[in-house]
Amino acid sequence: MKRSGLIILSGFFWLTLGLTGRLAASEIRIRPERPVGGQGILVELAASDSEIVRVRHQERLYHAYRASSGGREIFLPLRVGAAGSLPVLVERISADSAVEKTDLALEVSARPAESVKISAGGVRMRRRQPSRAEERDLVLDSLRRCSETRRWKEVFIRPLQGKPGTGFGVTRWRGDYQARHWGVDFIAQKGTPVAAVNSGLVVLAEHGYNIYGNLVVVDHGQGVVSAYFHLDRILKKQGDVVERGETIGTVGSTGWSSGPHLHLALYLQGAPVDPLWFIDFTRTLSGAAPGGAKSP
Template sequence: MGVLLAGAMVNLPLAPPFLSGLTQEVLVERPPQKGWVLYRVQPGDTLASIANRYGVDLRAILWSSGLSSDRLQVGQEIKIPLTAYEERPPRIPPGVVIHKVRPGETLALLADRYGVSLLDLVSANPGLESLDRLMEGSPLYVPKGQKGLLVELAKGQTLVDLAARFGLSPLEVVRANGVKDPLAIKPGDLVLLPGIQAKTTYQRLLAKQEEERRARLEALRRQEEERRLAQARLRREAQMRAQARPPQVQKPVVRRVSYQEGGMRWPLSGFRITTYFGQRGAFQRFHTGVDLAAPYGTPVYAARGGQVEVAGWSGLGYGLHVILDHGGGVETLYAHLSRIAVRPGAWVEAGEVIGYVGSTGWATGPHLHFEVRVEGSPRNPLAYLP
């Protein structure tokens, strides 16, 4: 049995002289896993703190050093027995169970399942980073008995020190952890501090949860706004392509279409036609609709039931205008309005007011520019009107 002074010293027997030139292997037995450390007492030392520091039983130091009491004097030399022992897993207080987190589980779901509060779970797991995002397979401590703060005993710390730090009596902590001897708790063991709650950590996690919720809502709002803008851009591009497409040559004879084939009603009452569909002159643009002159503010009606596709300002000369989608590739356009009475996405019936006559956009006086489009191509509106 050896003595360790200021570190470990292992004494091995020297090989006999007659073996010095041989090359065979020599088996040396493992040194005994037992010995002493000679320790000189420092100011502030207690027998309990020294025993906890070296991980030995206080009574073993008393016996090895021949002491009759735990009173120590500064400079006194004592023997601390060191005995090898098998490592044991960290101790968990009675009433605390370990739950392995499964995919999709949240703290609220587990609190409801085990019948404990969110604050109780946070207090038993003060290292949590989120209430909603738990790492799959990670251990979660659930206090099914005594509730309190669950902490790991640090190296060089005793259960008595820990109790004093939180204003608890050592006896109360010993009972909550199901031990008789405070020295039975080793560094790395989990200690339950009864009645102590991690309220600050809980409030921080709640604030983080709300922040994450708002971030998700903002991301959804941005996605919806981008989708809406993309749809509007596609509609504008389709409209520009339709207007840039060469108009079809119309026969001088207008073919009347029955209502079943797409017939419509006049969008105004009390008007006169000032410009017809077709070519207006050698140097003038092809007129893609009919112009119906009427007093400023005259109600404009839907020529046929459908859904409002566009209701707003046009940069292509239409000014305030409305486009209705009647299905089957048929659309109607009402331009130069003074005011719009419908919103995009709304459904309207034939004869419902959708706006009022004006002169916005490229217009020299109050009138309604009315168009009929089939698959994006302008058609003569008179073929669809009674």
């Protein structure tokens, strides 16, 4: 057990508020130091093989995954409107059900509100089966996957070099109708290759959805899932294993889209977070995970 490796590491944020029970807050590492609504956090805690680690956060209870160190880790989402002091309860449960726990207070900065108006025209939609509601359920089911095995070792990358367009969390108004933008758009020419942001398993690859168009969803494991919407060509099929940077399709304007672009979504434990933030965040984890997982 490499518990000692967690205890003293300079330069990281150690939460020390509201300690209850026997679990020392110093054993828990939460990054980044000052998260923002719509981003996420990485919670890490030492644990032996037989121990279970649970985290209660934003009214949900999560089981942390096994880290390469043998400890536990989990990426958790922060709601886009989250701000202020957020309680996080961490429990470590032994094989004989002894519970060590602590309450932490996570300080979350508010995400600046952003909204844009969209003209009513310029959107091609076509009716097909399944219905839009069924499509949404199918896509959300795939985005909410939480498979045990972590399929990635290196940092996440951008799917293409194009300029980011509409950002994550922006409220978009179309007349009286408003919707949040649960991903980031990259503006690029039709046919531009789209790379998998990291290694993973293709869990959905479908053509002709009314909203998402031609789409691919990749499960990276341990509750990290990426999705690529409005593609022109799809070059992978469900069940394919993809490597980081491998081309999975090309930029298009299929589905609910007013021009060629890629919509990239990134989900943590079933909830959307800012994909650009996550890609950058994984760079900060380089070599610092309790498992010693190194990044290039």
